[in-house]
Amino acid sequence: MTLTVQSLGGTRYRVTDPAGSGQPHVVDLAGPTCDCPDFAFRGRLRPCKHGRAAVAFRESDPQGGLLDALSDKDTLDVIDPPPHSRGLEAPDPEAVAIADVALALWRRELRDHKRSATTFDALWVAACATMWAREAQGTPHLAARWYAMARAVIERETAA
Numbered sequence: 001m002t003l004t005v006q007s008l009g010g011t012r013y014r015v016t017d018p019a020g021s022g023q024p025h026v027v028d029l030a031g032p033t034c035d036c037p038d039f040a041f042r043g044r045l046r047p048c049k050h051g052r053a054a055v056a057f058r059e060s061d062p063q064g065g066l067l068d069a070l071s072d073k074d075t076l077d078v079i080d081p082p083p084h085s086r087g088l089e090a091p092d093p094e095a096v097a098i099a100d101v102a103l104a105l106w107r108r109e110l111r112d113h114k115r116s117a118t119t120f121d122a123l124w125v126a127a128c129a130t131m132w133a134r135e136a137q138g139t140p141h142l143a144a145r146w147y148a149m150a151r152a153v154i155e156r157e158t159a160a
């Protein structure tokens, strides 16, 4: 399966999968974002094939890193961590602590009938992310991302 990638300038790429829908999708590595349904569903937590193809295309160009202001740390790690870092990355203890509190709080509110299981708010998102993180314990870099999401949701909510 070969996806075709065209640079649209800056951090934007047009990616087409001839073996898929054949419809071109626009990836912006600055987000990162993609306009495909897969990205809309999974967000930036797991890259869609267009995002991965755009990153591979960009990495294959030795000048790529100079063409825009994106650093590896800021962008490429977010989209798809390099294989050599996967075994090393572990959940941040502070994020785990915040996530655990969020899940405990969600469970208490549910028990106290302050919410239903389908009250979809920030705390619900954080609780879900925490449960997914726990399920991903065997894959530390993945667990780390779910914990980070739970923390980000809670911090954004408490800052508002």
Ligand SMILES: [Zn+2]
Residues within 6 Å of the ligand: 025, 034, 035, 036, 037, 038, 039, 048, 049, 050, 051
């Ligand atoms: Zn996509």
